[in-house]
Amino acid sequence: MNWISNYVRPRINSIFSRREVPENLWSKCDECGTMLFHRELSNNLNVCTNCGHHMYISPRDRFAALFDGGIFTEVEVPEPTADPLHFRDQKRYPDRMKASQKNTGEKDAMLVGEGEIGRTPIVAAAQDFSFMGGSMSMYVGNAIIAAAERAVMKKCPLILFSAAGGARMQEGILALMQMPRTTIAVEMLKEAGLPYIVVLTHPTTGGVTASYAMLGDVHIAEPNALICFAGPRVIEQTIREKLPEGFQRAEYLLDHGMLDRVTPRTDMRDELITIARMLLGLGTVISGELPAPEAEAAPTKDAKE
Amino acid sequence: MTNYLEFEKPLAEIEGKAEELRALARANEGTDVEKEASALDKKAAEMLVQLYGDLTPWRKCQVARHPDRPHCKDYIDALFTQYTPLAGDRNFADDHAVMGGLARLDGTPVMVIGHEKGHDTKTRIERNFGMARPEGYRKAIRLMDMADRFGLPVVTLVDTPGAYPGKGAEERGQSEAIARSTQMCLSIKVPLVSVIIGEGGSGGAVAFATANRVAMLEHSIYSVISPEGCASILWKDAEKMREAAEALRLTAQNLKELGVCDRIIKEPVGGAHRHKAESIAAVGKAIQIMLAEMQGNSGVEMRDARRKKYLGLGSRGLAA
Numbered sequence: 001m002n003w004i005s006n007y008v009r010p011r012i013n014s015i016f017s018r019r020e021v022p023e024n025l026w027s028k029c030d031e032c033g034t035m036l037f038h039r040e041l042s043n044n045l046n047v048c049t050n051c052g053h054h055m056y057i058s059p060r061d062r063f064a065a066l067f068d069g070g071i072f073t074e075v076e077v078p079e080p081t082a083d084p085l086h087f088r089d090q091k092r093y094p095d096r097m098k099a100s101q102k103n104t105g106e107k108d109a110m111l112v113g114e115g116e117i118g119r120t121p122i123v124a125a126a127q128d129f130s131f132m133g134g135s136m137s138m139y140v141g142n143a144i145i146a147a148a149e150r151a152v153m154k155k156c157p158l159i160l161f162s163a164a165g166g167a168r169m170q171e172g173i174l175a176l177m178q179m180p181r182t183t184i185a186v187e188m189l190k191e192a193g194l195p196y197i198v199v200l201t202h203p204t205t206g207g208v209t210a211s212y213a214m215l216g217d218v219h220i221a222e223p224n225a226l227i228c229f230a231g232p233r234v235i236e237q238t239i240r241e242k243l244p245e246g247f248q249r250a251e252y253l254l255d256h257g258m259l260d261r262v263t264p265r266t267d268m269r270d271e272l273i274t275i276a277r278m279l280l281g282l283g284t285v286i287s288g289e290l291p292a293p294e295a296e297a298a299p300t301k302d303a304k305e
Numbered sequence: 306m307t308n309y310l311e312f313e314k315p316l317a318e319i320e321g322k323a324e325e326l327r328a329l330a331r332a333n334e335g336t337d338v339e340k341e342a343s344a345l346d347k348k349a350a351e352m353l354v355q356l357y358g359d360l361t362p363w364r365k366c367q368v369a370r371h372p373d374r375p376h377c378k379d380y381i382d383a384l385f386t387q388y389t390p391l392a393g394d395r396n397f398a399d400d401h402a403v404m405g406g407l408a409r410l411d412g413t414p415v416m417v418i419g420h421e422k423g424h425d426t427k428t429r430i431e432r433n434f435g436m437a438r439p440e441g442y443r444k445a446i447r448l449m450d451m452a453d454r455f456g457l458p459v460v461t462l463v464d465t466p467g468a469y470p471g472k473g474a475e476e477r478g479q480s481e482a483i484a485r486s487t488q489m490c491l492s493i494k495v496p497l498v499s500v501i502i503g504e505g506g507s508g509g510a511v512a513f514a515t516a517n518r519v520a521m522l523e524h525s526i527y528s529v530i531s532p533e534g535c536a537s538i539l540w541k542d543a544e545k546m547r548e549a550a551e552a553l554r555l556t557a558q559n560l561k562e563l564g565v566c567d568r569i570i571k572e573p574v575g576g577a578h579r580h581k582a583e584s585i586a587a588v589g590k591a592i593q594i595m596l597a598e599m600q601g602n603s604g605v606e607m608r609d610a611r612r613k614k615y616l617g618l619g620s621r622g623l624a625a
Contacts, residue, residue: 084563084622085554089539138619145616167507167529169539172553173565176529179508180515180615183487187612207529209480210468210508215488229480229508230470238470248475256476 029053045265054202054222054265058104059111059126062161066124066269072115075123077107077146080138085172093170096132104131108139109164112147114154118273118285123151126161129203135168136208141178144212148185157195157276162213166206179211186215195279197272200227200250200259218275219259220268221250227258308578310367316356319349353575360524362550366532368524369503370466373578375585376435377404377419377462380502383582384589385410385417391448393440397477400441402433402469405448410460411593416452418445418513419462422503435504436469439482442512446482446489453493456604458596461499461513466531467506486512491612494604498595500570500588501525501557502577517611518595520568521557522584524576527565528555554623562623568595 026035031053041048045065046055064070087093101107109131114123125147127134144160151158167175189196198216200209202225209229221227228248236243246252250262263271273285309317323345326338360368368374381388385408392399405418422435445461452459468479490497490513499516505527514527521527530538532550537543560566570584570591577584599607 080619081622084619085552085559086623086625087552089548089552141619169530169535169553172529173527173555173560173563174619176507176511177565177615177618179484179511180487180491181618183484183491183515184612184616187488187491207508207511210483210512211487212484214478214481214484228475229468229483230475234470235472235475239472243472247472256478258478258481 030055047265052223052264054224056129057265058130059106059128059161062126063111063113063115063124066272067113067115067117068119072113072124075112075114075146075150077110077112077139077143080142083170084138084174085170087170087172089170096170100131104128106131108137108143109134110140110143112143112150114150114156117159117269118277120273120276120280120282120285121154121156122159122276123147123154123156124159124161127163127201127208129163129165129201132168133166134164134208135166136164136175136178136182136206136211137168137171138174138178140164140168141181144178144182145185148188151194152188152192155192155194157197157280158189159197159199159272159276160212160216161199161201162204162208163201164204164206164208166208176207179207182212183215186212195276197275199268199272201225203227205229205231214258217279218261220261220263220271221253221259222265222268223250223262225250227253308371308373310364310371312364312367313356316349316352319345319352323349357524357574357576361547362526362553362556363532363547365524365556366504366526366546366550368576368578369526371576371578372424374503375577375581376424377421377464377502378424379581380462380585380588381408381417381419383585384592385415386412388417391451392444394443394447396440396443398438398440400433400438400444401431402435402437402465403441403444405444407457410589410596413458415458415460416448417460417462418448419502420465420509420513422464433469435465436467437465437509438469438471438474439477439479442468442479442482442486445513446486449486449489449493449497453495456495458496458498459493460592460596461497461516463499463501463505463510463514463527464503465506465509466504468509468512483508483512487515490515491615492608494608496596496599496602496607497611498592500592501527501566502588506531515611515615517599517607517614518567519565520570520588520591520595521560521566522570522577522588523557523572525557526555527557527560528553559623562621564618564621 025038029048032051034050046057063072083093109128112125147158196216197218198213200221204213204227232243253259254262323342326342330336330338388408390406404421408417420435421432423429423432497516498518499514501521503525532546533543535549536545557566557569561569570587573580573583
């Protein structure tokens with residue numbers, strides 16, 4: 001044995017085999033600093049078990065927890081023109097896109113799925129804040145339109161989870177044009193008489209708030225989510241005064257009449273089922289075992305005939 | 306007194322010299338400076354053509370924001386008769402950043418709505434520099450709805466740095482007001498034409514400019530974010546606004562190529578602020594043409610055409 005086999009080789013091995021061991025079994029709550037075991041945290045939908053702080057959750061994890069048995073089918077989204085403005089800031093836009101796609105494993109900042117929640121068919125769309133700040137791009141617009149079209153076709157509600165810093169600057173005016181485009185998607189649902197429920201998550205700001213996120217039949221927010229048009233920093237610079245604590249947070253908006261409810265993520269699924277079923281005029285969902293479908297579908301009227 | 310923009314400094318010098326010479330001549334009788342002065346005039350005119358013939362995007366931003374540029378009120382006063390302002394959102398207040406009311410355009414009753422920036426310190430403060438609060442959008446919603454019910458065409462004039470980022474505006478639902486205004490634009494069954502006369506600032510502009518036809522003055526801009534804002538976020542340096550203005554493709558010419566703007570209204574050499582009457586007349590003519598294009602279409606057709614237009618946007622990018 002020499003220092004190479006005792007010291008150098010284990011070091012080299014550890015560099016190469018690092019991936020096999022989960023890197024962070026523990027994460028720290030951004031709010032209260034409590035160390036949380038990863039499994040416990042994900043079981044609680046990334047809500048701190050100590051203080052109830054809502055941390056980021058990916059659209060896929062959200063859908064896994066939302067849909068019955070975690071089963072959903074992805075709704076295909078038409079691909080938009082890539083980099084229509086040939087945008088370049090300090091980096092080229094296509095390079096930024098590639099980096100985000102690699103980091104998240106997603107195409108863009110919105111995931112659309114269809115399936116059932118509490119045996120109620122729905123289409124759901126979830127915005128991904130980790131993909132370029134969830135920014136509203138042409139793809140995001142296409143995703144919302146595809147989601148609305150799918151919901152209209154299936155005659156089922158659309159539930160949308162918003163999270164964005166605003167419109168994607170790298171797509172310039174075409175990102176801004178997603179405000180009217182997504183509004184048309186909302187109109188489609190409205191005209192078809194279908195519920196459109198928006199769940200506003202942290203943060204939902206800018207052009208997103210000023211279009212599809214504020215046009216729902218029902219607005220539910222996650223606790224303490226920042227929801228605004230202009231961000232607090234911009235406002236402080238404009239009015240040159242400190243803003244009150246909790247300004248533009250979910251509870252503040254609830255107080256100012258912009259939201260219907262503030263609901264913890266862990267209760268969200270049940271609440272969405274309850275609301276969707278009432279809006280659709282369906283009976284209370286039967287939890288537990290599947291009811292025999294045929295027996296349910298044959299009401300007394302048929303029996304008389 | 307002309308307000309010169311930063312890039313017009315050399316022009317200001319020449320025009321100033323000509324002015325000085327003429328003042329000198331007026332003071333001392335008998336000195337003939339006309340030859341020299343008109344040579345300077347000629348040089349200034351040439352320079353103006355050269356400067357305005359090829360404005361960079363950032364310079365266009367400056368022209369679009371020029372304090373002397375004709376504003377909404379100037380257009381309404383000159384182009385419409387019997388303008389009858391209608392005030393208030395029936396909810397909270399009347400927003401002076403948004404003008405609106407009934408008026409006649411060449412005899413035909415229409416609903417005209419626009420952002421007004423003001424022309425001096427007093428009116429600018431009164432108009433909040435053209436930055437509307439929720440009440441402004443809600444007033445516009447009310448007026449568009451009224452136009453819809455009485456079958457009046459809607460004309461919007463857009464000139465805003467953006468919706469007002471203030472505490473009260475947020476509390477009273479700035480986002481919701483903008484969203485509902487855009488929604489109203491998309492649902493009315495009357496012709497809706499929009500002219501961007503200066504600055505089309507982000508969501509605050511979309512709320513008025515979601516129209517069947519969108520025209521832009523040659524040196525107006527329409528953007529997702531101000532170049533300064535974009536520079537401070539993406540370049541982490543607000544001084545990079547020239548680069549940001551370039552990258553954002555916010556000029557009327559770029560937007561026409563992208564299909565966001567349907568028509569460019571030419572400005573006289575030197576910009577609308579140097580030739581107000583001419584520019585205003587050109588805008589009036591464009592509005593007439595755009596409205597005439599939709600004559601004979603049913604209400605539903607016009608609404609559906611509007612939706613189809615926006616759904617189709619983005620199918621083409623800029624040429625490489």
